[in-house]
Amino acid sequence: MNNIRYIVTIEHSTGKILGAVFPNISPEPEGVDEAQNRRILYVTDSNLPLDCEDIGYFVEEHYFNPTTLQFVHIGKPINDYATWNFSTSSWDWDASGVLDDIRKVRQNMLFRSDWTQLTDNSLTAEQRSEAATYRTALRNITDNLGNPATIEDVAWPTPPSFLR
Amino acid sequence: MSFGVEVKGVDASGQFTIANTDLNLSHFVVTAIGYGTSAPKVGSNSKIFINSKNLPGRTIIVNEGSNSYGFQQVTVTHNPDFSTFTAVTITTAPISLYYFVIAEAKSIPVPTGSAGDYGLQIFKSDGSVAFDSRRLQTNVSFYIKEFYTLNGSSGSIVTTDLNAYVEPVGTAAFGESRSGLIWNSFGVTYVSNFWSLNVSENAGAGAVAGSVGGGSGTIPPTLIAQTR
Numbered sequence: 001m002n003n004i005r006y007i008v009t010i011e012h013s014t015g016k017i018l019g020a021v022f023p024n025i026s027p028e029p030e031g032v033d034e035a036q037n038r039r040i041l042y043v044t045d046s047n048l049p050l051d052c053e054d055i056g057y058f059v060e061e062h063y064f065n066p067t068t069l070q071f072v073h074i075g076k077p078i079n080d081y082a083t084w085n086f087s088t089s090s091w092d093w094d095a096s097g098v099l100d101d102i103r104k105v106r107q108n109m110l111f112r113s114d115w116t117q118l119t120d121n122s123l124t125a126e127q128r129s130e131a132a133t134y135r136t137a138l139r140n141i142t143d144n145l146g147n148p149a150t151i152e153d154v155a156w157p158t159p160p161s162f163l164r
Numbered sequence: 165m166s167f168g169v170e171v172k173g174v175d176a177s178g179q180f181t182i183a184n185t186d187l188n189l190s191h192f193v194v195t196a197i198g199y200g201t202s203a204p205k206v207g208s209n210s211k212i213f214i215n216s217k218n219l220p221g222r223t224i225i226v227n228e229g230s231n232s233y234g235f236q237q238v239t240v241t242h243n244p245d246f247s248t249f250t251a252v253t254i255t256t257a258p259i260s261l262y263y264f265v266i267a268e269a270k271s272i273p274v275p276t277g278s279a280g281d282y283g284l285q286i287f288k289s290d291g292s293v294a295f296d297s298r299r300l301q302t303n304v305s306f307y308i309k310e311f312y313t314l315n316g317s318s319g320s321i322v323t324t325d326l327n328a329y330v331e332p333v334g335t336a337a338f339g340e341s342r343s344g345l346i347w348n349s350f351g352v353t354y355v356s357n358f359w360s361l362n363v364s365e366n367a368g369a370g371a372v373a374g375s376v377g378g379g380s381g382t383i384p385p386t387l388i389a390q391t392r
Contacts, residue, residue: 019200
């Protein structure tokens with residue numbers, strides 16, 4: 001029998017690897033739990049993908065194909081909300097999660113520029129107006145946004161020079 | 165030595181004693197090592213060490229439950245229509261980390277049933293067990309490689325070793341004060357204390373001016389460890 005390298009917990013419906021531990025004295029038995037939520041699998045040299053000596057790399061960049069019962073290298077998820085779809089060979093993700101992240105970044109950008117709209121700062125009226133335009137663009141950032149995968153995919157407005 | 169096991173070795177300097185077991189096995193042993201959004205606890209007086217080198221830039225907290233540790237990343241957001249200093253909210257989401265857990269060997273229960281039928285016991289002169297191999301959970305050991313001393317200011321660099329595991333001291337359950345860790349490309353940095361889910365800006369504590377920092381809480385001494 002091959003030595004166990006990792007004891008892996010897999011989301012049964014998607015094949016996503018939820019976590020892995022090195023062998024211990026009393027490992028959970030292999031198999032799918034009664035609720036069909038997760039599968040425990042022992043990974044040995046015979047089914048460990050290549051170059052997976054790093055347990056984090058193995059968990060983060062691989063999925064378990066429930067059809068072939070093999071681990072497959074997929075790469076890093078496109079965002080924190082992504083799940084690999086074996087039918088389409090592409091990532092699916094929760095768009096509302098990405099949208100929440102975009103809003104959080106937007107709120108912080110607005111917060112950092114709040115001071116520009118106070119009357120007792122050193123900005124000229126023209127600069128204050130420029131900042132107001134920038135802030136309006138930020139507030140409207142979620143209009144016609146499409147389905148961005150990451151925050152970096154968003155066309156953020158360029159802040160005025162005094163805000164950079 | 166009247167009881168226990170003594171192992172002797174020889175090198176160029178002559179004979180030396182490697183170890184003896186005439187004392188109870190009361191040291192810490194590694195009970196779990198892995199990668200994921202949570203880690204199991206076995207035994208008492210356990211401690212966890214974490215590493216998030218492959219997901220840098222996240223603020224991390226560790227919540228300790230009775231049977232496990234849970235790992236979460238923290239996002240600090242300012243409320244756009246704030247009118248008071250209670251202007252900040254914190255949201256959390258699970259995050260995967262490298263981890264290992266240690267516990268006092270004598271607190272780890274001996275496996276029951278057939279799993280407990282194998283092992284090595286060494287007795288003391290009074291008949292008590294000095295060593296029981298069934299309390300060893302893994303074949304991994306650890307050592308303390310650095311010690312971060314009290315600095316007292318947020319943003320302090322805890323270690324520049326990206327491969328080190330850091331003791332997440334100061335973390336606590338939701339609703340209590342807690343601190344976080346940030347892994348970046350230079351190492352591990354502490355951030356300030358957070359105060360419950362709705363952060364109240366309190367003399368510089370909490371989130372300030374759009375970034376996490378300026379904490380007034382003190383950062384306890386921190387162990388930095390490595391496995392082998």
